[in-house]
Amino acid sequence: xxxxxxxxxxxxxxxxxxxxxxxxxxxxxxxxxxxxxxxxxxxxxxxxxxxxxxxxxxxxxx
Amino acid sequence: xxxxxxxxxxxxxxxxxxxxxxxxxxxxxxxxxxxxxxxxxxxxxxxxxxxxxxxxxxxxxxxxxxxxxxxxxxxxxxxxxxxxxxxxxxxxxxxxxxxxxxxxxxxxxxxxxxxxxxxxxxxxxxxxxxxxxxxxxxxxxxxxxxxxxxxxxxxxxxxxxxxxxxxxxxxxxxxxxxxxxxxxxxxxxxxxxxxxxxxxxxxxxxxxxxxxxxxxxxxxxxxxxxxxxxxxxxxxxxxxxxxxxxxxxxxxxxxxxxxxxxxxxxxxxxxxxxxxxxxxxxxxxxxxxxxxxxxxxxxxxxxxxxxxxxxxxxxxxxxxxxxxxxxxxxxxxxxxxxxxxxxxxxxxxxxxxxxxxxxxxxxxxxxxxxxxxxxxxxxxxxxxxxxxxx
Numbered sequence: 001x002x003x004x005x006x007x008x009x010x011x012x013x014x015x016x017x018x019x020x021x022x023x024x025x026x027x028x029x030x031x032x033x034x035x036x037x038x039x040x041x042x043x044x045x046x047x048x049x050x051x052x053x054x055x056x057x058x059x060x061x062x
Numbered sequence: 063x064x065x066x067x068x069x070x071x072x073x074x075x076x077x078x079x080x081x082x083x084x085x086x087x088x089x090x091x092x093x094x095x096x097x098x099x100x101x102x103x104x105x106x107x108x109x110x111x112x113x114x115x116x117x118x119x120x121x122x123x124x125x126x127x128x129x130x131x132x133x134x135x136x137x138x139x140x141x142x143x144x145x146x147x148x149x150x151x152x153x154x155x156x157x158x159x160x161x162x163x164x165x166x167x168x169x170x171x172x173x174x175x176x177x178x179x180x181x182x183x184x185x186x187x188x189x190x191x192x193x194x195x196x197x198x199x200x201x202x203x204x205x206x207x208x209x210x211x212x213x214x215x216x217x218x219x220x221x222x223x224x225x226x227x228x229x230x231x232x233x234x235x236x237x238x239x240x241x242x243x244x245x246x247x248x249x250x251x252x253x254x255x256x257x258x259x260x261x262x263x264x265x266x267x268x269x270x271x272x273x274x275x276x277x278x279x280x281x282x283x284x285x286x287x288x289x290x291x292x293x294x295x296x297x298x299x300x301x302x303x304x305x306x307x308x309x310x311x312x313x314x315x316x317x318x319x320x321x322x323x324x325x326x327x328x329x330x331x332x333x334x335x336x337x338x339x340x341x342x343x344x345x346x347x348x349x350x351x352x353x354x355x356x357x358x359x360x361x362x363x364x365x366x367x368x369x370x371x372x373x374x375x376x377x378x379x380x381x382x383x384x385x386x387x388x389x390x391x392x393x394x395x396x397x398x399x400x401x402x403x404x405x406x407x408x409x410x411x412x413x414x415x416x417x418x419x420x421x422x423x424x425x426x427x428x429x430x431x432x433x434x435x436x437x438x439x440x441x442x443x444x445x446x447x448x449x450x451x452x
Binding site: 003011014024026038044051 | 237238246249265271359402407
């Protein structure tokens with residue numbers, strides 16, 4: 001269950017983002033959708049940067 | 063111990079589901095993702111690549127030109143054609159009149175005549191899709207929607223979308239057993255394959271909700287033709303019972319389009335008519351103007367409600383209650399296209415699309431570089447690598 005803690009949170013944020021612009025229309029709801037839907041993308045960036053900064057087979061220069 | 067063995071058996075089944083559903087749909091999913099990328103920006107691209115004459119600079123509050131006059135002008139330009147629909151745009155000050163060579167002709171034979179919605183002046187004509195050279199956006203759309211195979215293509219790609227949904231769910235089930243030994247978002251670098259496995263799992267799981275929504279709504283969109291056909295055969299036929307057996311009215315006896323438009327606008331406060339569909343052989347009625355109206359709130363603007371107006375008498379026949387499956391279809395459109403939250407949302411959609419391409423590519427790589435070992439051995443090995451690297 002612990003493994004799913006983060007993914008579940010991201011899924012909730014995604015659904016909130018998808019619905020806020022759809023139900024709320026322009027204005028703050030739109031901004032909320034941009035922010036919440038950007039979180040998964042930010043996690044991707046963070047994960048990749050973290051991996052590139054730790055030595056491993058994929059970034060070892062040979 | 064017995065329970066663990068049962069778990070492994072269950073997971074092995076999910077792994078098989080994930081493998082085969084993914085293999086079945088990956089090529090088509092890559093096609094969806096690649097062609098879908100420019101389609102997210104189709105409005106922008108059409109504007110950029112289109113050669114529309116500029117609009118006259120007129121005050122913003124000018125009233126709508128008389129639709130009867132516009133229809134008469136369209137008929138004058140194409141006397142051999144029949145009016146199919148009148149569409150009042152709300153993004154641009156224009157009215158398009160769709161015209162068919164015969165009332166029952168295929169939509170791809172329709173010409174569209176565009177008029178300025180304020181002055182009623184003719185602007186330009188768009189040739190029928192079957193003779194018009196395919197634009198870049200058209201090409202992407204056809205590849206994305208039906209592979210140039212019309213209904214069979216739509217149903218096939220819709221089925222592939224369904225297979226993708228199953229692949230995504232099964233991928234989600236497999237996430238936990240393969241990811242429980244590391245921190246969230248950690249990509250283990252002990253081997254190239256392990257790094258790609260972790261990347262596949264991480265990218266897949268952080269975008270899983272989006273992928274499921276876009277996948278499921280894509281399937282819905284592919285079903286739009288059969289769903290409208292069902293509605294036509296059940297709800298619409300039921301409403302048209304009183305007209306059964308009556309002669310189909312001649313175009314010369316049609317009442318005013320403008321009056322029908324105004325009637326629809328007046329009986330549904332808070333809604334705006336967007337198009338008037340003339341009697342034709344497909345959707346709607348041989349005896350009515352079918353007037354689509356949309357609401358003025360964010361959600362109701364997506365929920366179109368049709369109004370039937372008797373084409374001869376100009377009297378209201380009914381406001382049509384849309385069945386749940388068409389309502390679902392209407393909500394599925396924005397959720398699939400990502401066009402409902404401005405340019406930033408479109409950019410987010412494009413980035414998530416790119417992430418999906420990497421999930422597909424890495425999945426393919428993991429399959430190609432697979433080891434011919436049983437599932438249990440792979441799970442055990444997974445644990446061993448982790449123990450070794452920490």
